[in-house]
Amino acid sequence: MQAELSPMDKAKFVAASRAADLVEDGMRVGLGTGSTAAWLVRRLGERVREEGLKIRGVPTSSRTAALAREEGIEVVSLDEAGWLDLTIDGADEFDADLNLIKGGGGALLQEKIVATASERMVVIADAAKEVAHLGRFPLPVEVVPFGRDTTEALIAEMLEAMDVMGRETRLRMDGEVPFVTDEGNHIIDLHLGRIGRPRQLAMILNQIPGVVENGLFIDICDMVVVGHSDGRTELRDTSEVTAGEDRPDGTSEANIFRDLGD
Numbered sequence: 187m188q189a190e191l192s193p194m195d196k197a198k199f200v201a202a203s204r205a206a207d208l209v210e211d212g213m214r215v216g217l218g219t220g221s222t223a224a225w226l227v228r229r230l231g232e233r234v235r236e237e238g239l240k241i242r243g244v245p246t247s248s249r250t251a252a253l254a255r256e257e258g259i260e261v262v263s264l265d266e267a268g269w270l271d272l273t274i275d276g277a278d279e280f281d282a283d284l285n286l287i288k289g290g291g292g293a294l295l296q297e298k299i300v301a302t303a304s305e306r307m308v309v310i311a312d313a314a315k316e317v318a319h320l321g322r323f324p325l326p327v328e329v330v331p332f333g334r335d336t337t338e339a340l341i342a343e344m345l346e347a348m349d350v351m352g353r354e355t356r357l358r359m360d361g362e363v364p365f366v367t368d369e370g371n372h373i374i375d376l377h378l379g380r381i382g383r384p385r386q387l388a389m390i391l392n393q394i395p396g397v398v399e400n401g402l403f404i405d406i407c408d409m410v411v412v413g414h415s416d417g418r419t420e421l422r423d424t425s426e427v428t429a430g431e432d433r434p435d436g437t438s439e440a441n442i443f444r445d446l447g448d
């Protein structure tokens with residue numbers, strides 16, 4: 187099956203496989219949402235079945251919860267688990283400071299709550315997700331349905347006042363109807379092009395009545411596992427860059443590290 191993977195899926199697969207090796211027996215693990223996180227959940231399911239790995243998983247969406255159960259992972263709520271040892275999730279973009287845009291899959295609210303409740307957050311991403319400046323990917327903002335158009339107008343006004351480059355706001359649709367999140371909210375995607383001050387933007391967005399949460403993850407991610415389509419993986423954290431090898435056939439050489447320097 188894996189011989190048929192597209193180059194991007196191979197990259198996602200190797201990143202997810204390498205991150206799955208960070209999970210240890212007894213851990214309470216936040217399980218991300220999206221196609222990369224789905225590889226992680228499948229790999230953890232294999233480890234549960236084959237190695238008898240015992241973990242409690244806290245999913246970040248109903249989709250991930252269903253997949254984790256299918257894979258035989260014990261699923262618990264965040265409140266049952268309390269503080270988590272590790273969360274592993276995908277991202278739409280990451281920069282050199284490991285700040286992120288997330289929410290392309292519409293699960294940003296649970297993802298941010300779960301990641302924030304974790305001792306450590308590791309992002310798994312194909313190399314195309316790395317950017318010099320956040321904002322090429324539309325920034326998702328979760329809003330309550332009540333007064334949605336007014337909230338959107340307030341966001342647009344704020345973007346103008348902040349002199350943000352691109353200012354297009356677009357309600358996310360699911361066919362003919364607005365996309366609805368697991369919490370029953372809607373998403374407005376902000377097409378900004380480049381976000382000069384992500385920290386400020388994240389704080390200001392959340393001050394607007396009607397905004398529930400935004401997809402900027404600032405100072406939350408501790409490490410990014412970057413996957414390449416040739417099977418290579420690299421680890422990024424804010425202080426160093428290291429690289430290793432993984433194979434897209436599912437076998438792992440994850441302990442081979444090579445220092446890439448600056």
Ligand SMILES: O=C(CO)[C@H](O)[C@H](O)COP(=O)(O)O
Pocket residue numbers: 218219220221222223275276277278287288289290291292293294297
């Ligand atoms: O934030 C997310 C879901 O809300 C995802 O992690 C993000 O959209 C990346 O998805 P994928 O792994 O499919 O590229």
